[in-house]
Amino acid sequence: MNSMPTNEAELDAVLALVQKHVRQKEMAEALAVCDSLIANEATRLAGYRERAEVRLAMHKPDLAAEDLRSVVDLGSDEPADFHALGIVYLKLGRPRDAANVFASAIDLGEREGFHYYTNSALFHRAEAYRRAGLMKAARADAERLPTAYECFIAPDGVQTKEQLLQRLERESPRHRS
Numbered sequence: 001m002n003s004m005p006t007n008e009a010e011l012d013a014v015l016a017l018v019q020k021h022v023r024q025k026e027m028a029e030a031l032a033v034c035d036s037l038i039a040n041e042a043t044r045l046a047g048y049r050e051r052a053e054v055r056l057a058m059h060k061p062d063l064a065a066e067d068l069r070s071v072v073d074l075g076s077d078e079p080a081d082f083h084a085l086g087i088v089y090l091k092l093g094r095p096r097d098a099a100n101v102f103a104s105a106i107d108l109g110e111r112e113g114f115h116y117y118t119n120s121a122l123f124h125r126a127e128a129y130r131r132a133g134l135m136k137a138a139r140a141d142a143e144r145l146p147t148a149y150e151c152f153i154a155p156d157g158v159q160t161k162e163q164l165l166q167r168l169e170r171e172s173p174r175h176r177s
Contacts, residue, residue, distance in 0.1 A: 004040050011046055018050050022057050030054045045071055049081070052088075061091045072101070079105040079117040086124055091154060095131035102128060123151040126164060135172050142168065 005011040014033060021030035031054055037047025052067035068085040076082075082105035089098035102125035109118045122141045129138035145161040152158050159167075 004036075005043060011043060014043075015046065015050055018054065022054055027054065027058055045074060045076060048074075049084075052084070056088070061088050064088050065092060072104070077108060077112070079109045079112075079114065079121070082108065083117045083121050083124070086121065086128070087154075090124065090128055090131070093131075095128040098128040099125050099132065099134075099137075119145055119149055120151055123149065123159075123161070123164070124153065126168075127153050130164075130168060130171065135168055139165070139168050 005014050014037065018030045018033050021027070021033065031051065034047050034051035034054060037043040037050065040047075048067045048071045052064040052071070055061070055064040055067065065085065065088045068081065068088060071081045072085060082101045086098040086102040086105065089095070089101065102121045105117050105121040106125070109115050109121070122144055126138040126141035126145075129135070129141065142161055142164045147161065149161045150158050
């Protein structure tokens with residue numbers, strides 16, 4: 001990369017270059033571009049976000065989590081950043097950490113009146129609570145979802161609110177034999 005982007009269009013072009021490198025399996029080049037973005041204060045958050053995506057493509061979720069954690073620690077107020085970190089934490093088997101960052105995604109969305117991620121964060125937080133054995137909290141989140149709401153939850157695939165509630169019912173301690 002010859003120079004730092006000075007506007008959104010230039011940044012978009014740099015991020016497209018990173019994705020081109022990823023598609024062509026040129027991971028070292030993709031990471032180098034991300035590192036140059038991270039080195040510049042004006043593009044640091046974008047660099048960490050993009051490097052997290054590259055690291056996920058490299059099947060390194062632990063490193064992706066570090067980058068996403070840097071994004072939120074640097075003061076991101078984007079629900080998407082917290083949502084992405086929560087999904088990576090679930091992948092890493094860290095359901096309590098996932099629940100905490102999904103809570104931040106929900107709170108930010110409600111505070112900003114931007115609810116694009118709210119239902120997905122609620123569904124994922126319910127799953128995180130389920131994996132942590134916190135069935136009552138999981139049920140409370142699931143019940144807040146709209147009827148027939150669907151969400152992809154790795155590794156199980158697409159689930160509906162109703163399927164999640166049924167699973168919670170089956171896995172509740174009082175229903176185990």
